[in-house]
Amino acid sequence: MKEKLLIVEDEFIVANDLKIMLQKAGYQVVGIAASVAQARKLIEEKKPDWILLDIILKGNLTGIDLAWELREMNLPFLYISANTNQSTLEAVKATHPYGFTVKPFREKDLVVMLDIARYRFNQEKEDLAINQVNPEIQEIEGIIGQSPLLKETIEKIKIVAPAETSVLILGESGTGKERAAHAIHELSANKPNPIVVVNCAALPQSLIESELFGHEKGSFTGANALRIGKFEQANNGTIFLDEIGELPLDSQVKLLRVLQEKEIQRLGGNKTIKINVRIVAATNKTLEKEVAEGRFRLDLYYRLNVFPIQMPSLKERKEDIEILAHYFLKKYATSSKRNVISISVKALEQLKSYNWPGNVRELEHLIERNVLLAKTSEIEKFDLPSIAPAASLEIGTNKIKSMEEMEKEHIMNALQICNGKVSGIGGAAELLKLQPQTLYSKMKKLGIKQEYN
Template sequence: MKEKILIVEDEFIVANDLKIMLLKAGYQIVGIASSVVQARKLIEDKKPDWVLLDIMLKGDLTGIDLAWELREIQLPFLYISANTNQSTLEAVKATHPYGFMVKPFRERDLIVMLDIAKYRYDQERGTLAEKSVDNEDQEIEGIIGNSELLKDVIEKIKIVAPAETSVLILGESGTGKERAAHSIHELSAHKSNAIVIVNCAALPHSLIESELFGHEKGAFTGANSLRIGKFEQADNGTIFLDEIGELPLDSQVKLLRVLQEKEIQRLGGNKTIKINVRIVAATNRSLEKEVAEGRFRLDLYYRLNVFPIQLPTLKERKEDIEALANYFLKKYATSSRKNVNSISSTALEQLKGYEWPGNIRELEHLIERNVLLAKTNEIEKFDLPTNTSNPLESNNGKMLSMEEMEKEHIMNALKICDGKVSGSGGAAELLKIQPQTLFSKMKKLGIKQGYN
């Protein structure tokens, strides 16, 4: 038998449905409590392993009050609630639950959330090594390196890939978020179907819903034919929503509906279309900060943040630089048909001593460029930016103005991105601003678009 679970829920029908689902999945239910007082007694008498906790309960105390008590006695818990009021959810977050599920939900989502919560709990207690993963020895193509930080990422990918739950990939620009999304898809049950890539930052606001959900013929001026949206294209597969933090609030509401109901409605249509899509989202922003500033819905954040995977920066895993450099060397020497097969020890030391603000993407571009420029079969040295001067001072020692600093910062970003402004790998992505904003700043500061 699996773990013993206490259900703390004041609605009998909901509590009974939970009990049936959990018993079916092999869990033991030690009781149902409708108040904090009842829950305390059952915890003392029955010694559950986990507590499923609603927020609004009978009596003067809430589930949040009980959560603080559970933390004191180190009893793991998860919230299951329909309450998505922002102030309440901020209080929920402060208790550090192992999961949060918004009602209504599907049986499968509940079981997956419990599995993931147990993984997090075991990871905290250091007992994860005792558990086995079915695809433990399986290689992940395109993820290169042996650092401990990377091994942790790979382990998380292997654990979450076979599940159906949503995944949120976090990391700076250039850390390999899209590669991680492909790996999750390739190790999942959906691998024989499509993975559809959507860069939310590149979608014009007026066309976001048409792109994501499609439109019927005549839905708006210019809609001369039926359009199948990205979610329908990804049916029975995976959709990767890159830069999810760029979605406007009205589109976030519709995405939340897709996550909850697994259905869409095309623009101009009145038919509901059921879909089976695995959602993997990514961002280089702090979604918690976006939520606090009112730009991202907290209920959507909790829906996506069931299983977060944080990708390390390249400067945090410098022991992987040599393996990555050799991987890119082989890749671009083959594609360009050049006989370049090694990197000198001096050049490798240069790579290891650099800070890599553009992360793996910057390294890849550097190797590609140097393979093309190489005159022998070895790359002897790299022309890397130097950061020895005080960034606040110009050559004559005078402090730079705000405008001069902004111009220099943008030009450095453009140099890292080989002059590319928008799209994946562009300076706008690196600077975490909209491409239109960057173009406007470049025009104001007199920076030419082709700057390199």
């Protein structure tokens, strides 16, 4: 039986083209609605299986308003929109859609997006059934906390780990994306084999292909020996592509081919090598926006975004701060053989009132440093960084700063404190808990000059 789809789109030409594409792909389109009110009526009458949803509609209500209603009805939906404003994308993500694509799109892209959305929806139903049978969520080593958001993340990790599905881990810097990748590997059948970690932002552009896929001896000047690339090293295991959003477009094409064909070719070689590698990627970027602005390939995005996992920021799970603080206290007191066994109530209140721009990584380094500096068995107070994350709302105005504006301002504040020094001891990279290569990459993207002071 054909799946029934309802299109909610206020531009008739776009909606009609979409209807033709869907019918050609074997779907049954039960109607077109131009407003939320029309959509509600058609949903009640036609009982569609899926909703394709634009954001800007006729009337006072938007597609996002309707999405919250669809969530209540457990009716799956996907967004089709030309709107890539950062605040809009954040509002879209909050509704947990099963897919999002930017207009205009190709028929092939639409079909792939629907296939992936169906997989995600069915997976979610299976997850719910598993939770009803076994509601207890076991902890994962290195991922610490009891907050509802973190429990949801752990649940997703445990569900996807045994599969061979590609995973995209999303979240701010310092939220534990690499730890999540290791957990996925350790809970999979690939555990006896290696997990290879690649920081895409740190790869020199001229050497990306050689690093990922290897090269033959003599393939270019300086290639004095055969080099085995990261994908070959990870054969029968897992490759973790951190900061995937920093990969240049031409390298994205090659990565897509590896995902599709499951084979590589060394630079300078003429032989294809079959590989069996599970790909886990991570980014702190909004990839939908990167796609819309031409910096990330839509087809690669679909391939990677089969099973997204969102790592919550520390400010979203402040109830976990005390648990984390004591965990890191025990860890570093033991490793440094220091007799530091407690944190004062006042010091804990300091931790809970701070906004944690560097997330769990920042908290960990703070505890480690204070364990080493403690003069008694208790940490009595913390000297938290004087820089605070840029306010998201400018006082006296209604303008909300974009994540990019906030990130730029935060980096510039750090550079000012460090007198323009980026790397090394006392540099902005150390203060921000970032790899120097990552910070240089962010500065270049945001237009921050190195000599800034």
